[in-house]
Amino acid sequence: DAKTTQPNSMESNEEEPVHLPCNHSTISGTDYIHWYRQLPSQGPEYVIHGLTSNVNNRMASLAIAEDRKSSTLILHRATLRDAAVYYCMDYRYGGSQGNLIFGKGTKLSVKP
Amino acid sequence: DTGVSQNPRHKITKRGQNVTFRCDPISEHNRLYWYRQTLGQGPEFLTYFQNEAQLEKSRLLSDRFSAERPKGSFSTLEIQRTEQGDSAMYLCASSFILGTGVNEKLFFGSGTQLSVL
Secondary structure, eight states: OOOOBOOSEEEEETTSOEEEEEEOTTOOTTOEEEEEEEOTTSOOEEEEEESSSOEEOSSOEEEEOTTSSEEEEEESSOOGGGOEEEEEEEEOTTOSGGGOOOOOOEEEEEEO | OOOOEEEOSEEEEOTTOOEEEEEEOOTTOOEEEEEEEOTTSOOEEEEEEETTEEEEEOTTOOTTEEEEOGGGSOEEEEESSOOGGGOEEEEEEEEOOOTTOTTOOOEEOOOEEEEEO
């Protein structure tokens, strides 16, 4: 089963960029890299995903290493509302456990 | 589009009782997932459906747990003879998948918090 590793927690200051790292040690060539986040008292929400190239959307940017063994989620200007648990995962279509396996994620704290 | 709806939001029950949760997915979403989450942990996969077919159940899922998705619309998750270890947040998610699903995005509800006394 595809599993990733992330730091347990990180801190950031409001309005500063945040780089959340993830290691994808068991990723295979056809797995996509997905990021979700979970705000307090809510279900997870989709943030971004990609295969090989860096990706940008209105929420964040995703930087993927050339060997795909690591990725970085970039929040360009952290706000207090970005305080959440961030999960990175390898999406494996046809894989077990519904294609996505959640780890413990990184708890991001944002200081005003 | 009102998002994924889960009912009830909270459920308190006594050990040994049966409980049932309901999930209403986003309309026209063909996949529906159930997860369980305990404090400090990420969501743990339980089962998922594509339309009305249950495609996978976690091997960790006890026989006391059963899920249905009649007619490929809403889904129910039933836990029989509840135990204190069943206390958790039960999350439902839905998605629309086409082909290989490489762009699949899950939309989660706010969950049902179960407390077994």
